[in-house]
Amino acid sequence: MSAFLQCLSHTPLVGIVDPDKPILDEINSVIADARKKIELFEPELVLLFAPDHYNGFFYDIMPSFCIGTAAYAIGDFGSQKGDLLVPSELAEAAVQFVLDADVDIAISHKMQIDHGFAQPLEFLLGGIDKVPVIPVFINSIAVPLPSFKRIRLLGEVLGRYVAALDKRVLIIGSGGLSHQPPVPELMTANEHMKDRMLGSGRNLPDNERKARTQRVIDAAHRFVDDQNTLHPLNPQWDKWFLNLLATGQLNELDTVSNQEVSDKAGKSTHEVKNWVAAAAAMTAFGKYQEQSRYYRPVPEWIAGYGALTATTKNESLF
Numbered sequence: 001m002s003a004f005l006q007c008l009s010h011t012p013l014v015g016i017v018d019p020d021k022p023i024l025d026e027i028n029s030v031i032a033d034a035r036k037k038i039e040l041f042e043p044e045l046v047l048l049f050a051p052d053h054y055n056g057f058f059y060d061i062m063p064s065f066c067i068g069t070a071a072y073a074i075g076d077f078g079s080q081k082g083d084l085l086v087p088s089e090l091a092e093a094a095v096q097f098v099l100d101a102d103v104d105i106a107i108s109h110k111m112q113i114d115h116g117f118a119q120p121l122e123f124l125l126g127g128i129d130k131v132p133v134i135p136v137f138i139n140s141i142a143v144p145l146p147s148f149k150r151i152r153l154l155g156e157v158l159g160r161y162v163a164a165l166d167k168r169v170l171i172i173g174s175g176g177l178s179h180q181p182p183v184p185e186l187m188t189a190n191e192h193m194k195d196r197m198l199g200s201g202r203n204l205p206d207n208e209r210k211a212r213t214q215r216v217i218d219a220a221h222r223f224v225d226d227q228n229t230l231h232p233l234n235p236q237w238d239k240w241f242l243n244l245l246a247t248g249q250l251n252e253l254d255t256v257s258n259q260e261v262s263d264k265a266g267k268s269t270h271e272v273k274n275w276v277a278a279a280a281a282m283t284a285f286g287k288y289q290e291q292s293r294y295y296r297p298v299p300e301w302i303a304g305y306g307a308l309t310a311t312t313k314n315e316s317l318f
């Protein structure tokens with residue numbers, strides 16, 4: 001058994017509101033390098049931790065965690081649309097394994113996902129249906145939110161599950177780092193938006209989908225001119241977090257409150273919990289070692305953009 005850890009930021013704005021070409025080329029080079037390493041690793045299974053942005057999970061029923069035995073990507077912001085290649089029996093067994101370990105998790109036999117899941121599969125594997133994937137949703141924006149400790153425990157359990165399968169497993173954490181795009185909040189939304197957040201937004205009309213996309217694009221342009229139009233990016237926090245993950249100090253996050261994350265780095269920064277879950281899953285294969293790390297604040301994408309690659313210490317590919 002062997003594992004490869006790849007954490008990667010996602011952004012709906014790539015290709016729409018991009019940074020200057022030298023910066024974009026730099027980021028694309030980081031992604032290309034990760035993809036080459038993954039190709040050498042030849043994964044037989046992907047364990048993917050990712051969030052949602054009120055495209056598949058809503059307040060009618062909002063689980064902290066959910067595993068899909070089937071998953072469909074909606075193709076928002078130009079991301080790939082269609083079915084993921086989910087090994088349904090392995091995914092269903094993963095749910096039972098997690099429950100048997102006394103960690104609560106939901107199951108979906110018809111999971112709807114967005115760019116948070118699709119983009120890393122596209123960028124790192126060339127498509128959403130190239131390698132069998134167990135998709136794991138972690139609620140990262142809809143309060144109340146799970147704690148870092150619960151995230152770590154979930155990751156550790158799922159790591160033990162995939163480690164027992166005797167496969168080459170690519171573990172992906174999608175999301176983060178510091179950012180707070182214009183995501184609606186239930187307590188302050190108008191009645192129409194509340195209805196959408198309560199479930200009617202699962203299949204948005206085309207005109208509303210276009211308007212939603214345009215709102216994010218407009219917000220990005222304003223943010224480039226003035227970071228005070230939204231919660232400013234926090235490179236210091238991002239680098240602190242990256243260092244904890246790179247050095248395996250996941251327990252240090254157990255005492256970090258959700259409010260602290262929101263205050264210091266922005267309300268959507270809770271997406272980093274997908275990175276924590278992925279790193280925690282990696283520990284089931286033994287102590288991991290960092291292979292590469294990247295970070296840059298990218299106002300055009302309203303995000304601190306980062307990547308972290310790690311392998312088990314006995315991995316000799318690199």
